[in-house]
Amino acid sequence: MNDDIVEVRAVDKATLDGLNAWGWVSYLLHLIVAxxxxxxxxxxxxxxxxxxxxxxxVKRPDASGTWHASHFAWRIRSVLWAGVLYVLTAPLWLLFFVPGWIAWCVISLWFLYRIVRGMVAMNQQEALPR
Structure with a gap:
């Protein structure tokens, strides 16, 4: 079984336009934070x-079966992984300032990359990899 195959469902234009709008709002909010x-x-x-x-x-279930689904999953995974990495590296701040600062800079740059990468794919109406 190929995990890259995604079931595609028929969705009306209004739903796709709504997913697109919500996706851009979310990406812009993430970009501000990044x-x-x-x-x-x-x-x-x-x-x-x-x-x-x-x-x-909230909007992820509405995107099921569309190329937008990969973007909702991408943003959720980006936030969760960044959060986990920040928590795991937090003790470095208490023990050694410089390694903690470096770790958080790397995590922040990775998060920024993920958001910009997602925005580029969204602009091209392309799905993102799992």
Whole structure:
């Protein structure tokens, strides 16, 4: 069985337009958080990230069977992995400032890359890899 095959369902234009709009709202909110994470001194509330995550979790079932589904999953996985990595590397801040700072910079850059990569694919109306 090939895991890359995704069942595609027929969806009306209004639904696709709605998924597209919600996807861009979510990507823009994620982008604000991602840029703030790599710009020294920039402060963005974690609420912005949580709003984007809630949008993704709520709208994900609507995207099932469309190329948009991969984008909702991509954003959710990006947030969850970044959160896990931040938590795992948090003790470095307490023990050694520089390694903690380096680890969080790398995680933040990775998160920014994931958001920009997703936005490029969305603009081209392409699904993202699992």
């Amino acid at each position: 840029i703030a994470a790599v710009v020294p001194g920039a402060q963005v509330s974690v609420a912005v990230l949580l709003i984007a995550l809630v949008i993704d979790l």
